[in-house]
Amino acid sequence: MGRKKVFLVIFILALVLVNQNAVLLFAGATQQSRQTPGLNERDLLNPLGQLPLLKEKITLTMGMIRSTVTPDLDNNYKTLTLERDSNINLEFIYYGGATGEARQKLEIEMMAGGTELPDIINFPLTNNSITFYGSQGMLIPLENYIDNSSFWMKEGINELPTDPWRRIRSPDGHIYSLFLINEEFVSEIFGRIYINTAWLNDANLSMPTSVREFENMLRAFKNRLPNADGRRTYPFIDYRGQMTMPRVIGPLVGPFIYIGSGNQWFYKEPNGIISPVFTTEKWREALTWIRGMVDEGLIDPLSFTQDVEQLRSIGAGTSEYALGATSYYPLNYIPLDDPRAETWALMGPLAGPNGGDPVPTYTQAMPTSTYYITKMCMYPEAAFRLGDLMMGEKFSTISRYGEEGVDWQRPGPEDRTYYDNVLPYAIPILVWGTPNNKLWHQQRGPAILSRRIADGGFILGRATFLDKWNAEAAAQSVPYYNVENVIGILNHTQEEYDRIAEIRANVESYFLECYVRFVLRDMSLENDWNRYLAELRNMGLDTYVQVNRTVYERMNR
Numbered sequence: 001m002g003r004k005k006v007f008l009v010i011f012i013l014a015l016v017l018v019n020q021n022a023v024l025l026f027a028g029a030t031q032q033s034r035q036t037p038g039l040n041e042r043d044l045l046n047p048l049g050q051l052p053l054l055k056e057k058i059t060l061t062m063g064m065i066r067s068t069v070t071p072d073l074d075n076n077y078k079t080l081t082l083e084r085d086s087n088i089n090l091e092f093i094y095y096g097g098a099t100g101e102a103r104q105k106l107e108i109e110m111m112a113g114g115t116e117l118p119d120i121i122n123f124p125l126t127n128n129s130i131t132f133y134g135s136q137g138m139l140i141p142l143e144n145y146i147d148n149s150s151f152w153m154k155e156g157i158n159e160l161p162t163d164p165w166r167r168i169r170s171p172d173g174h175i176y177s178l179f180l181i182n183e184e185f186v187s188e189i190f191g192r193i194y195i196n197t198a199w200l201n202d203a204n205l206s207m208p209t210s211v212r213e214f215e216n217m218l219r220a221f222k223n224r225l226p227n228a229d230g231r232r233t234y235p236f237i238d239y240r241g242q243m244t245m246p247r248v249i250g251p252l253v254g255p256f257i258y259i260g261s262g263n264q265w266f267y268k269e270p271n272g273i274i275s276p277v278f279t280t281e282k283w284r285e286a287l288t289w290i291r292g293m294v295d296e297g298l299i300d301p302l303s304f305t306q307d308v309e310q311l312r313s314i315g316a317g318t319s320e321y322a323l324g325a326t327s328y329y330p331l332n333y334i335p336l337d338d339p340r341a342e343t344w345a346l347m348g349p350l351a352g353p354n355g356g357d358p359v360p361t362y363t364q365a366m367p368t369s370t371y372y373i374t375k376m377c378m379y380p381e382a383a384f385r386l387g388d389l390m391m392g393e394k395f396s397t398i399s400r401y402g403e404e405g406v407d408w409q410r411p412g413p414e415d416r417t418y419y420d421n422v423l424p425y426a427i428p429i430l431v432w433g434t435p436n437n438k439l440w441h442q443q444r445g446p447a448i449l450s451r452r453i454a455d456g457g458f459i460l461g462r463a464t465f466l467d468k469w470n471a472e473a474a475a476q477s478v479p480y481y482n483v484e485n486v487i488g489i490l491n492h493t494q495e496e497y498d499r500i501a502e503i504r505a506n507v508e509s510y511f512l513e514c515y516v517r518f519v520l521r522d523m524s525l526e527n528d529w530n531r532y533l534a535e536l537r538n539m540g541l542d543t544y545v546q547v548n549r550t551v552y553e554r555m556n557r
Contacts, residue, residue, distance in 0.1 A: 039056065039058075041378075041379050041380075041381055041382060043055070044056060044058065044379065044382060045381065045382065045385070048149065048151040049151045049152075051085050051086075052084070052085055052086055052087035053085070053086040053087060053088070053382065053385045053386065053389060054086065054087040054088060054382055055087070056087065057087045057088070057089060058087070058088055058089070058379055058382060059088070059089040059090075059091055060088050060089070060090060060091070060119040060120060060377070060379065060382070060383055060386070061091045061092075061093050061118035061119045061120070062090055062091070062092055062093065062118055062119065062120045062121075062122050063093050063094075063095055063102075063106065063117075063118040063120065063121040063122060063123065064092050064093065064094055064095065064122055064123065064443050065094070065095055065096060065097060065098065065099060065102045065123045065442070065443050066094045066096065066097045067097075067440070067441050067442060067443060068097070068435075069433060069434070069435050069436070069439075069441045070435070070436060070437060070438070070439055070440060070441050072437060073090075073092050073440065074092070075437060076437050076438065076439075076440070077398070077402065077403050077437060077438040077439075078395070078398050078399065078402075078438065078439060078440055079440075081395075081398065082386070082389070082390070082395065085389060086385075086386050086389060088382065088386055093118045095123070099123065099124065102123055103123075103125060103126070103129070106121065106125075107129065107133075110133050110136070110138050114138045114374065114375060114376065115376065116376075117138065117374040117375070117376045118374065118376070119373065119374060119376060119377035119378070119379075119383055120371065120372065120373055120374070120377065120383050120386075120387075121139075121371070121372040121374060122370065122371055122372075122443060122445050123370065123443055124368055124369055124370050125177075125369065125372070127170070127369070127489070127491045127492065128492060128494060128497045130170060130176050130177060130369055130372070131170040131171060131172060131176075131491070131493065131494060132494055134170060134172070134174055134176040135172055137375055138374060138375055139176040139177075139372045139373070139374060139375070140176070140372075140373045140374065140375060140377070140380050141174040141175065141176060142174075142175050142176065142177070142178070142373065142384060143174065143175045145380075145381060145384040146165070146175060149381055149384055149385060149388070150384075150388045151385075151388060151392075152388050152389050152390075152391060152392030152393075152394075152395075153178075153388050153391035153392060153446075153448060155392070155393065156391060156392065156393060156396065156448030156450055157448065159448070159450040159451075159452060160181065160183070160448070160450065161364075161483075164179060164181060164367040166555065167366055167367050167488060167489045167491075167555075168367055168369055169491070170491060171491055171492070171493040171496075171554075172493075176369075176372060177369035177370065177371055177372050178369075178370070178371040178384075178387040178388075178390075178391060178446035179367035179368055179369055179370060179371070179446055180367065180368045180370045180444065180445070180446055180447050180449075181365055181366070181367045181368070181447075181448055181449065181450075182365055182400075182447075182449040182454055183365040183449060183450050183451040183454050183455070184365065184449065184451075184454040184455055185419065185451075185455055185458075185471075185474035185475075185477070185478060186458070186467075186470035186471060186473075186474045187365065188362055188363055188364060188365055188474075188481075189349075189360050189361065189362050189473070189474045189477040189478075189481065190246065190247055190250070190260070190361055190362075190363060191246070191247055191248075191250035191251035191254065191260075191349070191360070191361030192247045192248075192251075192327050192346055192470075192473075193248070193251050193325055193326070193327055193346065193347045194325065194326055194327065194328070194329070194330055194344050194345070194346055194347075194469070195207060195208075195217075195324070195325050195344065195345050195346070195347050196221075196321055196323065196324045196325065196343060196344060197343050197344060197345050198321060198340070198343040199220075199221050199224065199321065199324045200217065202224070203217070203220035203221070205217055205220060207345065207347060207348065208347065208350065209348065209349075209350060209351060209358055210255075210350055210351040210352075210353075210355070210358070211255050211289060211350050211351070211352060211353050212353070213350075214347075214350055215293065215298065217324075217325075218235040218236055218293065218298035218299070218324065218325065219235075219296075219298060221233070221235035221236075221298075221324035221325070222235045222296075222297055222298060224324075227318055227320040227321070227322075228320065229318055229319065229320065231317060231318040231320070231322060233321065233322060233323065233324070234300050234314070234322060234323040234324065235297070235298050235299070235300070235323075235324050235325065236293070236298060236299045236300065236303070236323070236324065236325040236326065237299075237300040237302060237303050237311065237314065237323050237326055238303040238311065238326050238327050238328060239303065239306050239307055239308045239310065239311040239328065240303070240304055240305055240306060240307065240516075241307070241308060242327045242328065243303050243304050243516070244512045244515065244516065245327075246259060246260070246361065247327055247361070248327045249515075250361030251347065251349070251350065251361055252286065252289075252290055253277075253283065253286040253287075253290075254349070254350070254359045254360070254361045255286070255349075255350045255351060255352035255353070255358075255359050256282045256283070256285050256286035256289070256352055256353075257277050257280055257282035257283055257286065258277075258359065258482075258485050259277060259361055260360070260361040260362045260363045260485070265277055265278060265508065265511075266487055266548065267485070267487075268484070268485055268486075268487060273549065274487055274548060274549055274552050275545065276541070276545060278511040278515070279533055279536065279541070284525055284529060287515065287518045287519055287525060288525055289353070290519045291518065291519040291520075291521065291525065294519050294520065295521075301520060304516045304519070304520060308328070311326075311328055312328075312332060312333050315328070315330070315332075315333040315334070316333040316334075321340060325347075329466065330344045331465060331466070336465075341465070344469065345469055345472060345473070346469040346470060346472065346473035347473065348360075348472075348473050348476030348477055349361070349476065349477045349480055357480050358476075358477070358480050359480065360477035360480055360481045362477065362481040362482070362485070362486075363486065364483055364486040364488065366488055366489050370445060370446055371387045371390075371445055371446040373387075387445070387446045390445050390446045390447060391446045391447055391448050392448075393448075393453070395447065396447040396448050396449055396453060397426070397453060398438075398439075399439060399440065399444040399445065399447045399449075400432075400439075400444075400447070400449055400453070400454070400457070401426050401428055401430065401457065402430045402436070402438035402439055403438055406429070406430075407428070407429050407430035407436075407438055408426045408427060408428050408429055408430065408457075409426070409427050409429065410426070410427070411424035411425070411426070411427050411459060415427065415459050415460070415462075416459070416460045417455060417456060417458050417459060417460060418458050418459075418460055418463075418471040418472065418474070418475040419455055419458070419474075419475055419478055420478075422451060422452070422455045422456055422458075423452070423456060424456055424459050425452060425453055425456025425457055426453075426456060426457045427457075427459050427462055428457055428467075458471040487552065488555075489555075490548055490551045490552060490555065491551065491555065492547070492551055496547050496550070496551060499543060499547055500540075500543065500544050500547045500548075503539060503540035503541070503543055503544045504544055506539045506540070507536060507539050507540070507541055507544055510535065510536065510539060511532075511536065514532050
């Protein structure tokens with residue numbers, strides 16, 4: 001190479017290095033300006049357990065997802081109470097109105113260097129994103145603060161049946177998040193099939209408790225006389241979005257093989273090994289039963305093809321009853337003041353074809369990562385103590401029920417819950433999900449709603465509609481749920497996630513597609529079953545299963 005060319009190359013490289021250094025200096029200056037505190041953080045903090053948390057007021061920014069139910073968080077009861085008890089002014093930064101949108105926007109900020117991140121992120125990220133961005137230094141590890149600076153969360157953690165940090169800890173050994181847990185039977189026992197009790201009473205039947213009684217109930221519904229307006233009726237009808245969801249598959253398949261852990265398509269074999277449910281003979285037996293009900297006209301085949309608006313039009317298309325059983329919430333098409341609104345109940349668990357105890361579709365409440373302190377936070381211990389305060393009983397209760405004496409009241413000596421072993425805790429007045437300026441709703445942040453607080457709010461005789469139906473069905477299931485069946489959260493390393501991400505998507509899409517094709521006889525359970533299993537293996541099922549087993553064993557040592 002000639003001397004002129006060598007000089008030119010050196011000159012270009014020098015320019016590149018100068019520009020890169022300029023960019024790094026600019027980024028460093030930006031970060032430094034965000035991270036240079038006006039006050040020493042240690043001098044700001046009051047002793048643990050003392051309110052307010054800080055001696056002087058500071059401002060922390062908090063990334064949120066905007067809620068249409070509680071849109072004005074600045075003038076919100078929970079916000080104002082938190083600010084008073086912490087001496088922290090909260091400045092909310094909104095990342096859109098949906099979880100996917102918020103995660104995407106946040107990841108763009110992180111990939112750009114993270115210099116625009118808020119002090120706190122208060123919405124759930126995927127486990128793999130937490131591990132990856134934690135390892136990149138975007139999220140601050142919290143284990144030192146948990147050990148040395150926590151106070152308010154400790155009592156609630158002591159009420160939990162298992163160590164929550166074991167579920168939250170990333171594969172790299174760090175804890176990057178505080179968590180929300182809601183030990184509520186109506187959420188844990190999540191299989192939901194609504195039964196028309198008016199039709200049930202007309203047939204002189206009780207709520208079914210076995211697969212045979214369920215069949216007989218649907219036969220009675222099928223044999224009803226047509227409505228006076230000539231509209232046809234449906235014993236069981238749903239829509240395609242629900243018929244491949246655990247809340248429908250669970251109650252129908254659960255009597256044959258357990259469904260319901262945090263990884264609902266896996267079950268625990270008697271030897272403790274986890275395996276997919278959809279490759280078992282019990283799964284095929286369950287599909288054979290469902291197929292028979294479709295053949296007999298007890299489950300309408302439209303359930304697997306129509307959308308939710310088509311189902312809604314069927315329900316709302318008559319002034320009488322259109323359907324006898326469904327997973328679709330009846331009050332989505334029946335007005336509250338319509339007498340038909342009162343005549344529904346959620347079915348409890350069903351026993352299998354060989355008898356025995358009913359089998360609930362159960363998943364144990366697990367902690368959900370929801371509160372992260374970013375590298376841009378000037379006062380990370382203050383931010384941690386704010387999260388710790390939110391996880392105490394006072395703010396955990398506010399996050400669910402609102403203001404005491406206004407949105408909820410203490411129970412009296414005569415009050416009882418729906419559950420034999422749970423004492424009454426609160427009588428809700430504010431209806432969850434209705435517009436208000438008291439709660440943070442889905443973005444409630446870290447909280448520990450132990451069974452005492454969560455299930456203590458389901459007061460016998462005081463719950464209405466969905467709360468009542470949920471509580472009644474859950475109460476039927478509580479004597480039979482088995483925590484030993486639970487698998488729980490599986491935290492994959494980035495390498496493990498990369499190995500199975502595409503496989504999992506393909507496998508789950510295929511087996512759910514085949515589930516529908518089997519019960520509609522587009523595929524034969526007798527002749528196509530082995531071909532179905534072979535196709536799953538070709539997609540990488542063995543790798544998917546082995547990686548999940550490795551993760552499960554690592555998390556349960």
